[in-house]
Amino acid sequence: MNTVTSFTTHTGPVSNAYAELADQGVLIADPAQLEAAGLLDDVLAGVSAEQPKGFLSKLFDKPEPVRGLYLHGEVGRGKTMLMDLFFAGVPIKQKRRVHFHEFMDEMHAGMAAFRKSVKGKDADPVEAVVRPIVKSGLRLLCLDEFHVHDITNAMLLYRLFEKLFAHGVTLVATSNVVPDELYKDGLNRQLFLPFIALLKEHVTVASLPAARDYRRMKFAGQHVYAFGTGPEVRAEMDRLWLRITGGVAGLPGIVESIGRQIPVPLMAMGAARFAFPDLCEKPLGSRDFVRISHQFDSVIIDDVPQMDRQKSDAAKRFILLIDNLYDRGVKLGASFVVPLEQLGKDDRTAFEFQRTVSRLIEMQSEEYLAKGLRDAPSEVAG
Template sequence: MVDEALVTRELAARGIVPDASQRAAIAALVGLAGVGGAGGKSGESGESGESGKHARPGTALAPQGVYCHGLPGRGKSLVVDTVFELAQCRKRRLHFHEFLREMNRRLVSEPRGDDRLGSVARQWLDGIDLLCFDEFHVHDIADAFLMGRFLDTAISLGTRIVLTSNDAPDGLLPDPEFHERFLPAIEQIKRFFTVIHFDGERDYRFGGEQAHAPRFFAPLDPSNSDALRQIFVRHEGSDTLQPVTLSAAGRPLAARAAGAALLWADFESLCVASRSHLDYLDLAERWHGLILDNLRTDWLAQSHTLQRLVWLVDIFYDRKRALFIASDAPIEAALSGLEGAHDLSRTLSRLAEMKSRAYRSTLSGVGKDVDAIPAHRPDET
């Protein structure tokens, strides 16, 4: 049985003493996780905490959800994941990009009908009592249309849902040309979900102890090129240290080298070239780590290039993959103050954690642990 004391102890073991908003989220999430199967009674709803008794024809009281939003690094995912891991039910947690890929794949093969989206949503939700979307966002009208119908279907089925987001519900799909069309979905969230604002001042990802061996390298000089080569060889040996053309989401990708656990590719091939989050999902599923080499920071002024880097970092962070970046200038300094991409503040927060000792990627233990081996320490932010 999940209770608040157990969750608090789990967080304490990670050095976290919950603040007021985190405690409110723990209470709401524990209440949600403790609800019975689909169609069970709902508890509280909305920011006001008023009782949410919204009946639907032929069902019991409508299910409840929890929507956690706030600035990056305020502990949203940490609190949600802690409760999610303890919950004893049929459950699934995934990144929003992964969900969109799965839904679109199913839609391609779904027979034409009056409600293809609803039909695919019901199939996708079959067997899930508790669903968690990390980094929920809606930036374009196609995703908005899909997500609106999906949420309506999930609520009608009694699926319990947890969403984490940088955006408050009213901030979803901010484009004024389309925002009004997503208002019904926003009202669904505000009506059926406990909405909690993580408003703590501290970003938990900053200020951590640096990893023993560096993960971000600047400038692009022979010394740092050799450091990248050492990282690759330590994990893969020298046999695969040669250029190769492979496939990412069905399209060719030229790489400097590719081993069983670690991929080494240039930034130009991965983020300047026309690619999508589907490419990065594919790579993160096949490799435990990526060496992202030869990043010229002036390329980041292009909004499409910057957005691709944001997607890549999001996906590799969510999968706890290792990321090594070599750039002509310190990457975090180059990103600070830039505009042109959604959720850039989250990228900076995640990069801060990814270079720290606290970040343990799935690459650790594959071959030799890079953090255990001293290496040349470059200039960093």
């Protein structure tokens, strides 16, 4: 077991949880990650100590939010894992964690609906989407993968967060880039610069220069697919699961998607494990699979069957699922009842399945497994 002596200099829910994982051998302790855990402890302590305010108070008072954190670093350095520990340790209910692009999609959809329903050009759609957030009492907003690449988000962010910060919302965000490089070379970027100043006014900006690419280490030298049925295949998937979670068995959880909940049989350390029917024999669609691909960097699917005409709907969902995981760069582990080239036996989906099999072949390659997540465009709500 590899630990660092600086554990004694950091105490708090995130640092303690991190130290416990290192002691258990789930992760290799890294001084940079430990420093980031200490910064998250500071935010957690401030948010936990802050007294919630009533709706009218939040509307008319202008409370100063607890100073947040903007944690940036290269892919695979542990940002998501630290956010997991932080969010789980925050003892208040008025908290929310969501992928940045999903959050912005929600804001745009809310404003579009407001414009359609309200007459009068003086109405403010930004205020309309902020008001229910304030009314809910939200005190902590955690955004994964903060990255601005389109002008619609760039032009909205200042007005949106000016109001959220004014109502006492604390922001914790992870990103692959420093704030000064957000929307770099974007159209009319000078109009975006006030948001960068606003952001730095309300968050501590910290880098995470961890020494290792932990996400890549999970899959180095691993066979991610197994074929056939029976206890040996299951055991192979169990071993892969424990490898990518660092030995954590995992617990059931949920993925929030368009106001409903998708059950996740097992989730741990940024990974999720499903049986094939959990994803492909339930009424899920592309937007749901986008949510899953944004929430997890690794997904295991057990017992993928051969899909003939009797499983036509399941085959279509499987095609959508693989498309979304592939576009995002999510790492896939799976057990298949038959070889890949025999999976699709429905002539109605034969053409699409050719692309799916090609992607499945690529997704087990060392090159694919070594790459980080892609910043695939999210599906903009309309």
